[in-house]
Amino acid sequence: MNIQGASEKTGLPAKTIRYYEDIGLIQPDRAANGYRHFSTRDLHNLTFLARARALGFTIEDCRALLGLYEDESRASAEVKTIAQKHLQAIEEKIRDLQTMRETLSDLVTSCHGDNRPDCPILSDLGGSSRD
Amino acid sequence: MNIQGASEKTGLPAKTIRYYEDIGLIQPDRAANGYRHFSTRDLHNLTFLARARALGFTIEDCRALLGLYEDESRASAEVKTIAQKHLQAIEEKIRDLQTMRETLSDLVTSCHGDNRPDCPILSDLGGSSRD
DNA sequence: CTTGACCTTCCTGTTACTGGAAGGTCTATG
DNA sequence: CATAGACCTTCCAGTAACAGGAAGGTCAAG
Structure with missing residues (x-):
């Protein structure tokens, strides 16, 4: 799925999604043409981030929370x-x-x-x- | 009165006072050596700004309010x-x-x-x- | 005359993006 | 095959309201 699709699925602006990749919150794959490709897991993480941000968590809190979310031994x-x-x-x-x-x-x-x-x-x- | 005195009188950090001058909220005089000199009116305006900021007004609101404060025909x-x-x-x-x-x-x-x-x-x- | 406490300007960084420019890519249509 | 329009990319600048710090001038005391 391309960035606009991810934007519509998650409610996050494409700009914000690019920003989240920039600061290392997500790591979507790239297609041969350089376009970002968002997997189900990427979409899931973006939704997680959107919800955490909506609750007012800072980006750094979100980073920590997402890390814990993906850590089975938390x-x-x-x-x-x-x-x-x-x-x-x-x-x-x-x-x-x-x-x-x-x-x-x-x-x-x-x-x-x-x-x-x-x-x-x-x-x-x-x-x-x-x- | 120098900037540190003004800072102590108003409770505003010297950095903030310089910033307020920078964006044109106040216009303190300068002594021959380049030091800012704060008049009673400057101190009054700074106190006004400090109180308005403490009430959460934006800087631009403060600018407008200060303008009205000094406008007898408001x-x-x-x-x-x-x-x-x-x-x-x-x-x-x-x-x-x-x-x-x-x-x-x-x-x-x-x-x-x-x-x-x-x-x-x-x-x-x-x-x-x-x- | 030196020390330390002042003062100055200027530059960078903060938070979490948003807007926009310049340019590459893809798809549909004539 | 050309082209138009809708995508996508990166990069640069700006936002609010300062704070931190560097580099350097000034002043009063000893």
């Missing part, structure tokens, strides 16, 4: 450790964003949004305690 | 529009992360994390409906 503890760290990172990010949301939401609510210059949002950013 | 509606869009983007990101968190949390819980290879996390990523 210990599931290794996988769990990676996933747990990632989960913690996500939870931290959520907390950060929620803090921002609360502040922003308050500011947006308090701003009249008319054609006059008075603006509690700018006042807050400028360091005044409040409008 | 309409607060412009500020509010920027803030509202940003708030929506944050809320969307939170939702995305929460979806990831739920999936990941389930997977982590279901994985034994021992020295055996069986792993529902990998099974899920690999596309099986469940271990």
